[in-house]
Amino acid sequence: GEDVEQSLFLSVREGDSSVINCTYTDSSSTYLYWYKQEPGAGLQLLTYIFSNMDMKQDQRLTVLLNKKDKHLSLRIADTQTGDSAIYFCADGGANNLFFGTGTRLTVIP
């Protein structure tokens, strides 16, 4: 079955850039997504990228996709303490999403 992997933890200083990485196995994915989950809350869709694109920028967020290596990354510029959360990448299957285990981002003031 589909496998989506992420590193578990990332710590950055406030104002620095954060880069969260993800690898996936399904080469037929049409879209890849990034979600944010704060403690006790549901998942908030941050952004997505179509599989035939290699980059998408949305304000402080930049998504890079290397389809050959099946590698996805999310860069957060000027990271703020409010960005502390768990970030999930998700591979868009035909009718559902396959999620990674999430990366817990801690922003140090």
Place this chain on the structure above:
Amino acid sequence: DTGVSQDPRHKITKRGQNVTFRCDPISEHNRLYWYRQTLGQGPEFLTYFQNEAQLEKSRLLSDRFSAERPKGSFSTLEIQRTEQGDSAMYLCASSYGQGEGNEQFFGPGTRLTVL
């Protein structure tokens, strides 16, 4: 529109009891999904509906689980004879299904604790 809503937000039950959760999707969305999330893991797909038709079920959805979406709007997820291993956050999501991106928007979840 207030987004996807779920009820209840928390449910504590004893092993062997039946529980039912409700999800109200974003009103114009024709697709509705159920996921389960356990501690330290990402959500895992359970099932999805397009309008009132249940089109896919995960192997995680045992015979004790049943989901319905009778009028193509809200959905219910019932777990019969609950087990401690059913303790998890149950998430509902909805999407338009035809637009670019097919983005799924999630509700706040129902946290189930089986004692």
